[in-house]
Amino acid sequence: MTSLGKPAESSRQSLIDSRFIEFLTKSWSYLFLLGLVVFFSLSGQGFFSVRNFASILTTSTLIMLMSIGQTYVVITAGIDLSIGWTVGLSSVTTARVMRDLAASGNDVAFAMLAGVFAGLLVALIPGLVNGLLVARIKVPPFIATLGMFGIVRGAAFLLTDGQQVVRGLSAELRESLRAIGNGSLLYYIPDQGFTWFALPPDLPPQQLRLVSQLLPYPVIITALVVVVFAFILARTKFGRHTYVIGGSEEAARRSGINVDRHLILIYVICGFTAGVAGVLHLFRFTAGAPQAGEAALLSSVAAVVIGGTNLFGGEGDIMGAVVGSLIIAVLQTGLVILNIESIWQFIVVGVVIIIAVLVNQLQSALERFGSNV
Amino acid sequence: MSDPILSAAGISKFFGGLTAVDNVDFEIYPGEVVALLGDNGAGKSTLIKCIAGVYRPEQGRVFFKGEDITHHTPADVRNRGIETIYQDLALAENLDVGANVFLGKEKTRRLFGLIPVTDDMLMREEAAGVLDELDIHIPSLKQKLVNMSGGQRQAVAIARAMYWNAQLVIMDEPTAALGVPEQRKVLALIRQLRENDIPVILISHTMHDVMAVADRMVVMRRGRIVANIPRAEATEELIVRHIVGSAENGENAVMA
Numbered sequence: 001m002t003s004l005g006k007p008a009e010s011s012r013q014s015l016i017d018s019r020f021i022e023f024l025t026k027s028w029s030y031l032f033l034l035g036l037v038v039f040f041s042l043s044g045q046g047f048f049s050v051r052n053f054a055s056i057l058t059t060s061t062l063i064m065l066m067s068i069g070q071t072y073v074v075i076t077a078g079i080d081l082s083i084g085w086t087v088g089l090s091s092v093t094t095a096r097v098m099r100d101l102a103a104s105g106n107d108v109a110f111a112m113l114a115g116v117f118a119g120l121l122v123a124l125i126p127g128l129v130n131g132l133l134v135a136r137i138k139v140p141p142f143i144a145t146l147g148m149f150g151i152v153r154g155a156a157f158l159l160t161d162g163q164q165v166v167r168g169l170s171a172e173l174r175e176s177l178r179a180i181g182n183g184s185l186l187y188y189i190p191d192q193g194f195t196w197f198a199l200p201p202d203l204p205p206q207q208l209r210l211v212s213q214l215l216p217y218p219v220i221i222t223a224l225v226v227v228v229f230a231f232i233l234a235r236t237k238f239g240r241h242t243y244v245i246g247g248s249e250e251a252a253r254r255s256g257i258n259v260d261r262h263l264i265l266i267y268v269i270c271g272f273t274a275g276v277a278g279v280l281h282l283f284r285f286t287a288g289a290p291q292a293g294e295a296a297l298l299s300s301v302a303a304v305v306i307g308g309t310n311l312f313g314g315e316g317d318i319m320g321a322v323v324g325s326l327i328i329a330v331l332q333t334g335l336v337i338l339n340i341e342s343i344w345q346f347i348v349v350g351v352v353i354i355i356a357v358l359v360n361q362l363q364s365a366l367e368r369f370g371s372n373v
Numbered sequence: 374m375s376d377p378i379l380s381a382a383g384i385s386k387f388f389g390g391l392t393a394v395d396n397v398d399f400e401i402y403p404g405e406v407v408a409l410l411g412d413n414g415a416g417k418s419t420l421i422k423c424i425a426g427v428y429r430p431e432q433g434r435v436f437f438k439g440e441d442i443t444h445h446t447p448a449d450v451r452n453r454g455i456e457t458i459y460q461d462l463a464l465a466e467n468l469d470v471g472a473n474v475f476l477g478k479e480k481t482r483r484l485f486g487l488i489p490v491t492d493d494m495l496m497r498e499e500a501a502g503v504l505d506e507l508d509i510h511i512p513s514l515k516q517k518l519v520n521m522s523g524g525q526r527q528a529v530a531i532a533r534a535m536y537w538n539a540q541l542v543i544m545d546e547p548t549a550a551l552g553v554p555e556q557r558k559v560l561a562l563i564r565q566l567r568e569n570d571i572p573v574i575l576i577s578h579t580m581h582d583v584m585a586v587a588d589r590m591v592v593m594r595r596g597r598i599v600a601n602i603p604r605a606e607a608t609e610e611l612i613v614r615h616i617v618g619s620a621e622n623g624e625n626a627v628m629a
Contacts, residue, residue: 255477256448
């Protein structure tokens with residue numbers, strides 16, 4: 001048999017090396033997350049508790065949901081800067097539809113369902129427009145989504161008549177929102193054990209403070225979205241084509257992949273996961289806010305990068321984004337518990353992003369070196 | 374002689390005011406290796422892309438095995454059995470060999486008898502099979518292409534063409550980026566294709582390659598075919614004179 005290229009011995013050697021490097025560079029974020037949890041658990045009072053972990057998970061859902069769609073976009077070597085405001089648009093739309101339907105005498109459950117549907121649907125529009133601009137008109141993703149950033153921001157504030165929140169949600173509606181947004185499938189009450197769906201109404205306040213939410217609804221919903229989109233990306237033809245486009249758009253085109261359609265769908269997915277984030281935000285805070293996802297945008301990009309997704313495309317996965325989101329949420333909560341001014345959080349996250357990019361570059365450099373041995 | 378497997382008649386392609394291909398007739402017969410030669414901008418690549426469905430020629434028709442494929446999409450042309458290996462190979466270097474052999478035509482299986490997922494194991498095995506047939510050895514099929522040598526990548530591109538039962542293979546500068554041993558390997562692969570009765574259109578600047586494997590040399594100049602020379606009558610010098618234009622018209626060559 002003829003061997004192409006280097007002799008078998010040295011290639012086996014470099015293969016082992018590159019696997020080791022791949023392991024280190026791929027799992028550093030997991031190790032880093034673990035290290036952070038250990039550090040805060042040892043140094044921060046009350047950090048190591050089921051209650052706090054449930055709260056961290058709940059906090060992370062906003063960034064996590066946004067980073068799921070963002071991962072798809074970044075794998076195709078794009079970026080979506082507009083989803084922060086898509087979260088707000090979705091939150092505001094959901095709030096208004098719920099308010100108006102409930103106010104005109106409809107059943108609260110129906111109003112909520114219709115509101116959720118409207119909120120998810122409206123989030124697809126900026127995604128669709130982004131996709132059309134990028135795929136069909138070849139506008140660079142940065143520019144297209146920056147334009148959409150402004151447009152969606154304006155649209156969200158138009159829907160609140162310039163206010164910071166949608167006003168006029170009835171008490172009954174807010175209570176129903178809270179039941180889901182701050183509810184849990186499973187609770188643990190010390191001395192009383194586990195209870196499903198809701199707490200006993202006669203629970204004394206001093207016990208209420210000790211209750212742990214084991215499966216908060218926002219976390220369950222986010223986990224579902226994570227599983228579905230991680231599966232699509234890792235296992236299906238659609239996911240494979242996403243990587244092909246990220247590796248070489250030209251190769252994708254010539255192999256018969258409908259690149260334009262695929263890119264449009266990916267920006268729509270990105271809008272969709274931002275829409276879920278917006279709806280969940282409304283449920284958690286019971287107020288439709290245009291700026292709901294404003295600060296989370298950069299964090300979602302950070303989560304994607306920290307998770308090892310290559311900003312030049314072709315590499316990355318959803319689990320990376322999940323770990324990246326958790327790192328940011330752990331930092332946010334941990335620094336608060338340590339009583340460190342929250343401003344430091346920006347600096348720490350910034351440093352972590354730079355480390356992530358350095359590790360990524362180190363990986364490519366070592367791989368190149370390994371293949372040239 | 375039998376009928377040509379592919380014939381292009383009266384092909385013209387314009388880009389704005391520029392005539393890239395000018396009323397070209399081109400034929401290739403089963404089991405034939407035809408070299409397509411010419412200087413940069415002579416229209417070789419444009420002609421190939423008109424055949425492969427990448428460009429739509431403004432005039433002329435392309436027939437493959439008697440069927441008019443003139444305005445087919447690249448995917449349709451591929452499905453008919455014409456595989457084009459471009460100079461840049463059109464591979465996804467971030468993926469492994471299996472994924473690249475099946476690029477855009479991934480094999481799937483049903484998870485729980487329901488959800489279609491990519492069958493990476495099967496694709497890797499099939500890729501290994503075709504590489505074996507071509508006598509190509511790649512250390513690990515799980516490796517990403519970005520970590521492979523130029524020759525290995527070229528081999529993957531050829532293996533991909535072969536896997537899909539190519540009935541005509543078009544290669545654009547297949548040896549340009551390779552070292553000498555790898556060049557030899559690629560030329561051996563071309564001969565093997567001919568032995569399997571699969572015709573090859575070979576675009577190359579490397580006269581040595583062309584003289585080594587081609588049965589016929591077709592020279593293009595300024596969008597037209599200016600020479601069509603059987604291997605037996607071809608010399609390097611004659612071909613070069615046609616390429617630079619001094620064979621048919623001395624003054625033109627000087628003015629160009």
